[in-house]
Amino acid sequence: MAPWAVALSASLLLGACVADQSVATVQPAVVRVPVEAPRTTGRERVADADHLKLVASFGGEARAPNVTRMLTEVTDRLVKASDRPDQTYVVTLLDSPVVNAFALPNGRLYVTRGLVALASDTSEVAAVLAHEMAHVTLNHATARSELELRSALVSRVVSDVLNDPDTGAQLKNQSRFALARFSREQELEADATGVRTLAKAGYDPFAAGRFLTALNRSTGLKANGGSEPDMLATHPGTVERITQVTRAARRIGAPGIGTDDRAAYLAAVDGLAYGDNPRDGAVRGHRFIHPSLGIAFEVPDGFTLENTRSAVLGTTADGNRRLLFDQIEAKDGQPLDAVLKASWNDAFDPAGFETREVGGHPAAFALSRGKEWTFRLAAIRIGDSTYRLIMAAKGATDPDPDFRRWTASLGAIAPQEAILRPLRLQVVQATSPSAEELARRMAVPDRALERFLVLNGLERGAPLVPGRSYKIVTE
Structure with a gap:
């Protein structure tokens, strides 16, 4: 959670929680453009502004020279094999753990480090880049009215979840940058073109199907059904697409043709940052730590x-309990119970209001009951910052016992947590056929074996090859 990133917090909560509640007016996403951004004119200025906004909204550029070099080399190889070898492309590696890739009509390609971490070899990354390049050469992007950042998130949360199409339309118009979905026909056309380009460049054409399969498996591991706009928000990932790209690959040849360049890929990603950037805080098991804000809590x-x-x-595994933590603005001298009321439009139960201290910090508590969910809310002021904590339980069950334990845990970070070490990919060699052996070395909060298998494109029960290299996540 970025220290200043609060614009979409209310919509994110209800995207995860409930369909019968309303919330305070949700502000559109604010993208900060660096003050040192170059000032140009005309169409060039618009293109530069587009690029800066997109990069800023995805955490900036990732510092991974080996990966950036690999992406550039793959792109150059694909361009020569494409239907438009005269088209110029510039690829940017985004410092975001979400799995996504997209392109602007001017030939700018974007790939997140989350996507690079998920891919199993160079041919899978090449399949993604070839697909995005196809959208450019087929002029798909210009067929859309305007790129607007996170429109899929806004429309899904506000229109679908809150059943409020008017507000959804308003927010979508206010948010000037969102990555709208391509149509089904455009996606399938880009898939077919991308597979052909992939094969002509000498890569394994079956890599497209492997990556789409990994994407679906990775999304299944996400706790909250995809709260950030990953590729399933901007590129519908379906069984149909996997079937189509596999069929297209088979028309080119049998499995085994082309190269996957797996060794070169693993060499490039060894040491790549994985998961949350410590500047935005990080999850470590049941604990959230944010060194920049100086706070931590446990759930x-x-x-x-x-x-x-x-x-x-x-969220809990059954989805019957959800929670949200964010930082909210409070006016000078504004009572904390007033802060809660201003951030929540639904009715409060008067008996649920309470003011007291939590760990020596002033706090206000409230209760809200909907048709299908019961909410406990708190606003806690620590120093000059005000934090909001919300826990929801499905039905009439009051989540208060768990909520009190959670809020009581919020406080200053321990000295040993002041410097949060980022997680990174490490390439190691298997010493036995057991996937569980390497999975035990994974520094992930849960489901270590499943995450190891997905990261390496392996099915459950598949034996490892002793001496072969695999990716794990370490501190």
Whole structure:
């Protein structure tokens, strides 16, 4: 959670929680353009502004020279094999753990480090780049009215979840940058073109199907159904697409043709940052730590946490309990109970209001009951910052016991947590056929074996090859 990223927090909560509640007016996403950004004119200025906004909204550029060099080399190889070898492309590696890739009509390609981490070899990354290049050469982007950042998120949360199409339309118009979905026909056309380009460049054409499969498996591991706009928000990932790209590859040849350049890929990604950037806080098991804000908290057993740039979200495995933590603005001298009321439009139960201290910090508590969910809310002021904590339980069950344990845990970080070490990919060699052996070395909060298998494109039960290299996540 970025220290200043609060714009979409209310919509994120309800995207995870409930369909019958309303919230305070949700502000559109604010993208900060660096003051040192060059000032140009005309169409060039618009293009530069587009680039800066997109990069800023995805955490900036990732510092990974080996990966950037690999992406550039792959792109150059694909361009020569494409239907438009005269088209110029510039690829940017984004410092975001979400799995996404997209292109602007001017030939700028964007790939997140989350996507690079998920891919198993160079041919899978090449398949993604070839697909995005096809959108450019086929003029798909210009067929859309305007690129607007996070429109899929806004429309899904406000229109679908809140059943409020008017507000959804308003927010979509206010948000000037969103990555709208391509149509089904455009996606399939880009898939077919991308596979042909992939094969002509000498890569394994079956890599497209492998990556789409990995994408679906990775999304299944996410705690909150995809609260950040990953590729399933901007590129519908379906069984149909996997079937189509596999069929297209088979028309080219049998499995085994082309190269996957797996060794070169693993050499490039060894040491790549994985997961949350420590500047935005990080999840470590049941604990969330934010060194920049100087705070940390723990959630009760059974909750899985996911950190986004706007909020920390949590859910239980059955989805019957959800939580949200974010930072909200409070006017000077504004009572904390008034802060809660201003951030929540639904009715409060008068008996639920309470003011007291939490760990020596002033706090206000409230209760809100909907048709299908019961909410406990708190606003806690630590120093000059005000934090909001919301826990929801499905039905009439009051989540107060778990909520009190959670709020009581919020406080200053421990000295040993002041410097948060980022997680990174490490390439190691298997010493036995057991996937569990390497999975035990994974520094992930949960489901280590499943995450190891997905990261390496392996099916459950598949034996490892002793001496072969695989990716794990370490501190």
